[in-house]
Amino acid sequence: MAKNKKQKKGLSDAVNKKKSSQNKFSAGPKKQNPFEVHVNREKFEILGRKSNHSRGLPGASRAKAFNRRKDTLGQEFLLKDKANKFIDRRITGNDESAAMARFTSEKMLQFTSQRKDRFNLNDDEILTHKGQTLADIEQFHNEASDDDLENDEELNENFTEAAHFGGGGEDMDRKSAIDEMIAEAKRKKAEAAKDKEEVHQLTDNLDAQYKLMASLMGKLTKNDDEVRPKADDYDRAMREMIFEPKGSVADKLESAEEIAEKERARLQKLEQERLARMRGEDPNAKKQQTHRSADALDDDFYFGGDDEEEEPNILAYGLDGQREAPKAVEEEEEEGSDLGDDLNGEDEEAEDGEEEEEGDDESEEDGTDDEDNLSDLKDSDSEKEESGDENESTENKVNLNLNKMTEEEESSDLPFTYEMPGKYEDFVKLVQNQSPSRQGIIIERVIKCNHPKLDGNNREKMLKLFTYLLQYINDLFSEPSEDELTTAFKVLDKLMPHLFDLIQIGSEKMSLCLIEVIKEKHRDFKKNPKNFPELDTLVFFKIVSNLCSTSDFRHNVVSPCFIFISHILSKVQPKTRSDIACGLFLVTLVLEYTMESKRFLPSALNYLLGIVHMSIPKRPIEVLKIIPPFSSTGVMSKLLAIGDLPKNEKFPEELLTSADLVSTFITTDFKIRALNTSLRLIGDFLENLKENVGTNFLADPFLEMFERLNLDVYPEYVQKSATRAKDILKAVSEKPLKKLVPPPSKPKMIQFLEPMIEKVSDDKRRPKLTKAKEERAKLVHKIRRETKGAIREIRRDTQFVQSIRHKSQMAGDAERRAKVKRIYSEASLQQGELNALDRTNKKKKKF
Numbered sequence: 001m002a003k004n005k006k007q008k009k010g011l012s013d014a015v016n017k018k019k020s021s022q023n024k025f026s027a028g029p030k031k032q033n034p035f036e037v038h039v040n041r042e043k044f045e046i047l048g049r050k051s052n053h054s055r056g057l058p059g060a061s062r063a064k065a066f067n068r069r070k071d072t073l074g075q076e077f078l079l080k081d082k083a084n085k086f087i088d089r090r091i092t093g094n095d096e097s098a099a100m101a102r103f104t105s106e107k108m109l110q111f112t113s114q115r116k117d118r119f120n121l122n123d124d125e126i127l128t129h130k131g132q133t134l135a136d137i138e139q140f141h142n143e144a145s146d147d148d149l150e151n152d153e154e155l156n157e158n159f160t161e162a163a164h165f166g167g168g169g170e171d172m173d174r175k176s177a178i179d180e181m182i183a184e185a186k187r188k189k190a191e192a193a194k195d196k197e198e199v200h201q202l203t204d205n206l207d208a209q210y211k212l213m214a215s216l217m218g219k220l221t222k223n224d225d226e227v228r229p230k231a232d233d234y235d236r237a238m239r240e241m242i243f244e245p246k247g248s249v250a251d252k253l254e255s256a257e258e259i260a261e262k263e264r265a266r267l268q269k270l271e272q273e274r275l276a277r278m279r280g281e282d283p284n285a286k287k288q289q290t291h292r293s294a295d296a297l298d299d300d301f302y303f304g305g306d307d308e309e310e311e312p313n314i315l316a317y318g319l320d321g322q323r324e325a326p327k328a329v330e331e332e333e334e335e336g337s338d339l340g341d342d343l344n345g346e347d348e349e350a351e352d353g354e355e356e357e358e359g360d361d362e363s364e365e366d367g368t369d370d371e372d373n374l375s376d377l378k379d380s381d382s383e384k385e386e387s388g389d390e391n392e393s394t395e396n397k398v399n400l401n402l403n404k405m406t407e408e409e410e411s412s413d414l415p416f417t418y419e420m421p422g423k424y425e426d427f428v429k430l431v432q433n434q435s436p437s438r439q440g441i442i443i444e445r446v447i448k449c450n451h452p453k454l455d456g457n458n459r460e461k462m463l464k465l466f467t468y469l470l471q472y473i474n475d476l477f478s479e480p481s482e483d484e485l486t487t488a489f490k491v492l493d494k495l496m497p498h499l500f501d502l503i504q505i506g507s508e509k510m511s512l513c514l515i516e517v518i519k520e521k522h523r524d525f526k527k528n529p530k531n532f533p534e535l536d537t538l539v540f541f542k543i544v545s546n547l548c549s550t551s552d553f554r555h556n557v558v559s560p561c562f563i564f565i566s567h568i569l570s571k572v573q574p575k576t577r578s579d580i581a582c583g584l585f586l587v588t589l590v591l592e593y594t595m596e597s598k599r600f601l602p603s604a605l606n607y608l609l610g611i612v613h614m615s616i617p618k619r620p621i622e623v624l625k626i627i628p629p630f631s632s633t634g635v636m637s638k639l640l641a642i643g644d645l646p647k648n649e650k651f652p653e654e655l656l657t658s659a660d661l662v663s664t665f666i667t668t669d670f671k672i673r674a675l676n677t678s679l680r681l682i683g684d685f686l687e688n689l690k691e692n693v694g695t696n697f698l699a700d701p702f703l704e705m706f707e708r709l710n711l712d713v714y715p716e717y718v719q720k721s722a723t724r725a726k727d728i729l730k731a732v733s734e735k736p737l738k739k740l741v742p743p744p745s746k747p748k749m750i751q752f753l754e755p756m757i758e759k760v761s762d763d764k765r766r767p768k769l770t771k772a773k774e775e776r777a778k779l780v781h782k783i784r785r786e787t788k789g790a791i792r793e794i795r796r797d798t799q800f801v802q803s804i805r806h807k808s809q810m811a812g813d814a815e816r817r818a819k820v821k822r823i824y825s826e827a828s829l830q831q832g833e834l835n836a837l838d839r840t841n842k843k844k845k846k847f
Helices: 009-024 058-071 072-076 095-121 148-156 157-164 174-216 233-242 255-280 327-351 353-365 367-373 375-380 388-410 424-431 438-451 458-474 482-505 509-529 535-547 560-572 579-594 602-613 670-690 696-708 717-735 771-846
Strands: none
Touching: 009 174, 009 367, 058 327, 058 771, 072 482, 072 771, 233 482, 255 438, 327 458, 424 438, 424 535, 438 771, 458 482, 458 509, 458 535, 509 535, 509 560, 509 602, 535 560, 535 579, 560 579, 560 602, 579 602, 579 670, 602 696, 670 717
């Protein structure tokens, strides 16, 4: 008969049982103590709502919480700062529930072990070999081979006695047995070699027969090209990928530090070779040939020296036995050098595209001279020159090689390594009286020899070099003549790439240096705001556009320059040729600044409108409205106007030149070029701003000015620029303006016959909230409630831990007091015994 399971009793029953233990002999049912029962009352009783917390037992709840903390926090506190711990995971007990728990845990352990062994292929399978398991076979016995068996048969008892111990028998002698064994070993070795040779011969015969059979099995030969399908693009790409050289682990990419160190080492080597050439030494000279005896047998002797790249010196002898120069080898070397020059020219052509374009232009102008100078090279390449295009390409390559050789010859006497100048005067001496290309080479070598990747202190040197370059450019463009200005722009063109490299090294400090220069130029402009600034100010605007990002909405260098240009164009009235050219130069920079960001600068468009206004011939009493700084009356209002052009004089299409920036005299040619440049800039500005809102208002003033402009007297290219600008202006002016309108109202929904749903009020005085606000209020209330509960539990946990700590400390103090009391008692007993002994000794002394 199965036993009835015992019903689990709650903690409250246990507490009640403990409370009523004194009245266990009293008769009648057990009752709860009303003072231990807490009743949660509500103001209003709502029908249909069940309250689960109307009655509670605080004492039982506290006891339950205390036991839970004792099992968790108490155990953690006891095991704190312990090096090891022991956790008893045994299931104790002799009742039925404990036995059932042990049985369940054992089953779970077996189940988990089966799940772990599900993918283990070595534990469950029993591998066998010839009916025996591997465990039985692998006893680490060395099974004897056939050769060992044969040797065992020979090494029998008789042989051992005869060979090792002298024997003593009549039938077998020790020496004869050893000789017989050696002969047998040689015979077997010879038979094995013979068998191996036969196998090798059979294999060769089989390979030869297979080749003959393969040719008969439909293999295509070289004569079957018509039958072979042509390879398409896919097949060619696949073959290229198959045979493409693949990099290995050793072919790692070089770091920036390694590249800089390698470049400096290369320049140092070139500098040593240059100094050796200056001293009259040949750094590439071969070592003198030492005398070699005819009896010296050097099989792999290489006469060329230590350099493996040098070709061996081949000796040649004539019919008379005399030594001659290796003519064939010399001819091959000359041809190879020509071919190497051609290849080098092609590589340089691929690397320097801009130099190739210059070479093309020069080849078209001076092609005849180059042909005369390089007729021998063309004769050697006559097979390749079959068409006119090939002739032109060859001439271009030749011209490019000549230009490259000229640049190399020009910089051949320059040192390859440079130290960073300590002062600006030393820097000026370093680059002064040098051509623009040589100055660029010098700056490049200074940067490479003092690169920050070589030494961390070089970063300050690069900042100093950047300031030197800015000061040098400022000196170049301060009050130059026409020839000096052309040279200054060439120098700026060579230095600009190095300025860009330098600002990448330390962008923050160098940007601060650049903005300080702009501030200084602005202070100089404020001293005389009615005149255009000098070229040393305008050139820095161009440097900023090349070094900094102009597409950002706000930039610490570009934004001040943008405002500075706006002040110049809106306050300074152009009076001379240089003023007009400088203004158009600034307008071009504004277009360059706003090309990506599509920003709008009113002063730039007003300046272009003023140039068109100054090109209109006006009568003395005629007044056309124009916005300052341009004047509507006077001589300045028609400064660029043209009456009639001379019939015999031609005006080719040209843009503004560097001479216009320093010249003051206004010529007819300059008037035409200024108007043509303005018309092209107007078209470019409106084309760039056509997507902006309100650009149609910008086009109307230009269209009014174009109606008053007499274009018949101007050349044809000016009329084309005006027609293009008019077309763009008309397209922009006809663009519809999008007006601001209120958003369209939502259409009213169709009324459906739906039941009227009334909200049931729970009689809670709360304001009406939207759904989102109501959800947020619920979440906030829940967070506050949980936070309060967490704080309360943390406070109780801390109180529990402090109580345990206090109890442990009190227990330790009690134990210490008990030990002290015991020590004192023992000490008092010892002192009493010692006193009694002293008294006894004193009595004995008296007697």
